Amino acid sequence: MALGQKRNTPVVREASRALDxxxxxxxxxxxxxxxxxxxxxxxxxxxxxxxxxxITRKLVALAEQQLSGQSR
Incomplete structure (x- = not known):
């Protein structure tokens, strides 16, 4: 791994701004x-x-809602 290279880059590049x-x-x-x-x-x-x-709690809750078919 190169010096200064991020290891935890988002899978969906567009999600970076939302996560920030x-x-x-x-x-x-x-x-x-x-x-x-x-x-x-x-x-x-x-x-x-x-x-x-x-952040992890919120993302897990969001994923659980989506998997169960419920909306916010």
């Missing part, structure tokens, strides 16, 4: 101030883990 927006929405819901410069590397592990965990 979701990250900011979840941070706001949790009362976590997102970095102004857009670089998340200086945030605490606890905060980024909380954001990631909540």
């Amino acid at each position: 927006q979701l990250k900011y929405e979840v941070a706001q819901e949790l009362g976590i101030q997102p970095p102004e410069d857009g670089y998340w590397g200086t945030m605490t592990t606890r905060d980024t883990g909380a954001i990631g965990g909540n």
Whole structure:
């Protein structure tokens, strides 16, 4: 793997912008101030883990709804 290459790229390229927006929405819901410069590397592990965990919960719930044929 080349230096600086991302390993977790979205399967659907167009989803990248939506996932990024979701990250900011979840941070706001949790009362976590997102970095102004857009670089998340200086945030605490606890905060980024909380954001990631909540994103995962939301995506799993969305997938379960779609699989069961229910809408939001």
